[in-house]
Amino acid sequence: MNRLIRQPLGLASLLVPPLLTLAAPPWLSIGGVGPSWGVLWLLPWALVDGPLSGALAGLAVGLLLDGLHPGLVSELPVLVLLGWWWGQLGRRFPQFERSFSLGLLAMLGALLLGLSLLVQFALAHAAGLDQGLGGPVGGLPHRGWAPPVIALAGLQILAAQSLITGLLAPILCSLQVLLWRRQRTRQR
Amino acid sequence: MRLGPWPRGSLQSVRSQALPWIVLLLVLGLVRLSKGAAFADLYALISRPFWPGSAQSEWLRSSQRLASDLRLTQLREDNARLRALMELNQSHGAATPAAVISREANGWWQQLLLNKGSLDGVRLGDAVQGPGGLVGLVDQLSGRTATVALLTDPSSRIGVWVVRTRQHGLLHGIGTSRPVLRFVDKDPLVRPGDVVLTSPASTLVPPNLPVGVVQSVDQRANPTPEAVVQLSAQADAIDWVEILSRSSR
Numbered sequence: 001m002n003r004l005i006r007q008p009l010g011l012a013s014l015l016v017p018p019l020l021t022l023a024a025p026p027w028l029s030i031g032g033v034g035p036s037w038g039v040l041w042l043l044p045w046a047l048v049d050g051p052l053s054g055a056l057a058g059l060a061v062g063l064l065l066d067g068l069h070p071g072l073v074s075e076l077p078v079l080v081l082l083g084w085w086w087g088q089l090g091r092r093f094p095q096f097e098r099s100f101s102l103g104l105l106a107m108l109g110a111l112l113l114g115l116s117l118l119v120q121f122a123l124a125h126a127a128g129l130d131q132g133l134g135g136p137v138g139g140l141p142h143r144g145w146a147p148p149v150i151a152l153a154g155l156q157i158l159a160a161q162s163l164i165t166g167l168l169a170p171i172l173c174s175l176q177v178l179l180w181r182r183q184r185t186r187q188r
Numbered sequence: 189m190r191l192g193p194w195p196r197g198s199l200q201s202v203r204s205q206a207l208p209w210i211v212l213l214l215v216l217g218l219v220r221l222s223k224g225a226a227f228a229d230l231y232a233l234i235s236r237p238f239w240p241g242s243a244q245s246e247w248l249r250s251s252q253r254l255a256s257d258l259r260l261t262q263l264r265e266d267n268a269r270l271r272a273l274m275e276l277n278q279s280h281g282a283a284t285p286a287a288v289i290s291r292e293a294n295g296w297w298q299q300l301l302l303n304k305g306s307l308d309g310v311r312l313g314d315a316v317q318g319p320g321g322l323v324g325l326v327d328q329l330s331g332r333t334a335t336v337a338l339l340t341d342p343s344s345r346i347g348v349w350v351v352r353t354r355q356h357g358l359l360h361g362i363g364t365s366r367p368v369l370r371f372v373d374k375d376p377l378v379r380p381g382d383v384v385l386t387s388p389a390s391t392l393v394p395p396n397l398p399v400g401v402v403q404s405v406d407q408r409a410n411p412t413p414e415a416v417v418q419l420s421a422q423a424d425a426i427d428w429v430e431i432l433s434r435s436s437r
Binding site: 021022023024029031032033034068069070071073114117121130143144145146148149152153154157161 | 289290291292293294295296297299301327328335337341342343362363364424
């Protein structure tokens with residue numbers, strides 16, 4: 001995380017996931033669902049920089065991504081946990097920086113992130129937060145997903161996002177790993 | 189006195205003289221049966237160079253437009269007066285045009301980001317209309333941007349009605365491109381092709397904005413029938429929208 005603050009490139013790159021989430025390039029999507037840009041940014045960072053830095057980077061990117069979406073549902077907890085976990089993996093098993101492993105890890109990360117969102121949407125529905133007009137803004141209710149909605153749309157979004165994230169990771173994450181490794185070497 | 193047979197030559201001459209008359213009468217009979225259609229068409233063809241010029245037809249069209257505008261204004265005034273008497277929502281307020289600068293029509297959050305925000309007078313809950321009809325409601329605001337929750341988002345619930353049967357219902361987003369309309373009545377008499385508009389009784393949206401068309405009806409749904417609605421405004425293909433202010437509602 002120190003590197004994130006000391007290096008302008010690291011700090012600037014933190015803006016890339018929310019900007020790409022907003023831009024949502026349609027040619028990088030499956031069935032209209034884009035990749036999880038937070039996962040694609042966090043994975044190489046955590047693998048190179050370790051668990052603590054990974055968790056803090058997950059916190060930072062989670063805060064930015066949560067700001068883009070209204071409501072109570074948050075990507076932050078899973079991104080922090082993923083950052084910590086990937087940091088541990090990077091320390092112990094350097095072979096995880098290979099392209100195929102990066103793809104699998106990113107796909108798994110997107111899957112866990114999507115599942116956490118589904119669980120939060122389901123809990124919001126179970127708690128009745130999405131009923132009536134008692135929401136936080138202008139009379140709109142909170143976001144909560146009923147079981148039929150999860151079965152209809154949730155699983156489809158989950159599958160599409162995990163797949164596209166896993167497909168893009170070998171290219172994008174490999175480049176980032178190289179970039180962060182080079183930066184780290186220069187720092188030393 | 190007995191008449192002898194006609195001379196052969198004179199009979200042939202009568203036939204040859206009568207034949208043109210018979211043909212002519214047949215043709216005239218056909219003209220009569222067609223009520224002069226052929227004549228009218230022929231006259232139209234001949235008189236084409238002398239028809240009134242395009243300027244006259246343009247005058248006619250502009251006068252028709254003027255009459256329609258006047259009638260529309262009159263109807264709007266009547267509508268506003270009657271709605272005020274019934275203490276219902278007023279129809280649309282000021283419309284602010286806005287560009288779509290980001291769209292996420294199929295992800296976890298189904299929303300648009302517009303280039304107008306609270307500094308431009310946009311308020312939370314304002315209805316957003318695209319070409320074709322209602323798109324969604326403003327869900328989040330910054331100074332220069334507004335986030336619109338689409339009608340397809342599972343958090344979206346809009347009061348609507350089917351114009352033909354005057355049946356009211358609640359349009360639920362279910363995360364797919366076609367939301368579900370849950371009716372209030374057990375027997376809504378709705379069929380595919382019926383037009384769905386925003387409900388005049390709704391407090392969230394302006395009345396009678398086009399929403400979509402009923403695609404299929406499930407009469408056996410529990411507790412009340414449901415219909416799948418094809419939205420008339422496709423959020424993934426819209427670049428400009430209008431934000432309808434709530435201030436005058």
